[in-house]
Amino acid sequence: MIKVYSFSKNGSKSLSKHFAVKEFVSNVNGRIRYDSVKIDTKLINKLEKLFKFGMDSVVIISGYRHPKDSIAVGGYSNDAHTKGIAADIICYKNRKALKSKYVAALASLIGFSGIGIISETSVHVDVRNYKNYSNAHWWGDERTGNDNIVDFFKYCKISKAELYGEIGYYGESLYFIKAKRKTAVYYDENGKRFKKHYTAGKVARVWATKGKYSKVLSGWVKTADLKKI
Ligand SMILES: [Zn+2]
Incomplete structure (x- = not known):
């Protein structure tokens, strides 16, 4: 109106x-x-x-x-x-x-x-x-x-995951990944503070990407260590 x-x-x-x-x-x-x-x-x-x-x-x-x-x-x-x-x-x-x-x-x-x-x-x-x-x-x-x-x-030439990473919006899970190898999960998108490991084969949701990292529920993982499924 x-x-x-x-x-x-x-x-x-x-x-x-x-x-x-x-x-x-x-x-x-x-x-x-x-x-x-x-x-x-x-x-x-x-x-x-x-x-x-x-x-x-x-x-x-x-x-x-x-x-x-x-x-x-x-x-x-x-x-x-x-x-x-x-x-x-x-x-x-x-x-x-x-x-x-x-x-x-x-x-x-x-x-x-x-x-x-x-x-x-x-x-x-x-x-x-x-x-x-x-x-x-x-x-x-x-x-x-x-x-x-x-x-x-x-x-x-951008993806929804990249947009969400850029604006810090983690309100929508976008796709699933599987860890290709034992891989570190970090607290932030710069990979600075270590939180825990994913064992090889672990399946998780991705909410966003930023730079080299992907946002999973518990933190950020190197995208190169993941396989989209
Ligand atoms: Zn205008």
Whole structure:
């Protein structure tokens, strides 16, 4: 549902646990000329899901755009931002901006119908559908003009395990492995603190990968010592 807020009266109002109206106000390089802020509740609900995957913060670079502001920033007077259904975002994990390939892949899992990689760290997301927009689905890369991305994992050459390792999300077991040999299980993904051994043939679930290591229930094991089954 699209809601309309007054920036001057309700700018500090919370939209959800992590977002407030003022973050979405239309502006041109920080200059605010229009008081009304249009925001789709579906957009906020989907943005909140980024936190469920362990994001520390999500910065809204651009939310609602008045049609005239949209033109002033190089967009169109009728694009998704002017309808209150879009946001350009940068996600932070461990105080570092997450690379856009991970943000875009995660956005595709969350179910944003509009996703566009803008730069190394910024991504456009929106909740377009056939009722509120001219096309109901668009996944693209604004850096190259590719408008036909079907799968962000394939396009960005990353796996779900790598994404989960990058954002520290261990909420979904992805596949099983068998230890090829007696192998060490470590407390962290750098293989620094030894915890215990797996005996050869031990079967375990994998929740994520990071660098040379795979996350199993009790810690991290060298991926080279494992066989996917
Ligand atoms: Zn955008």
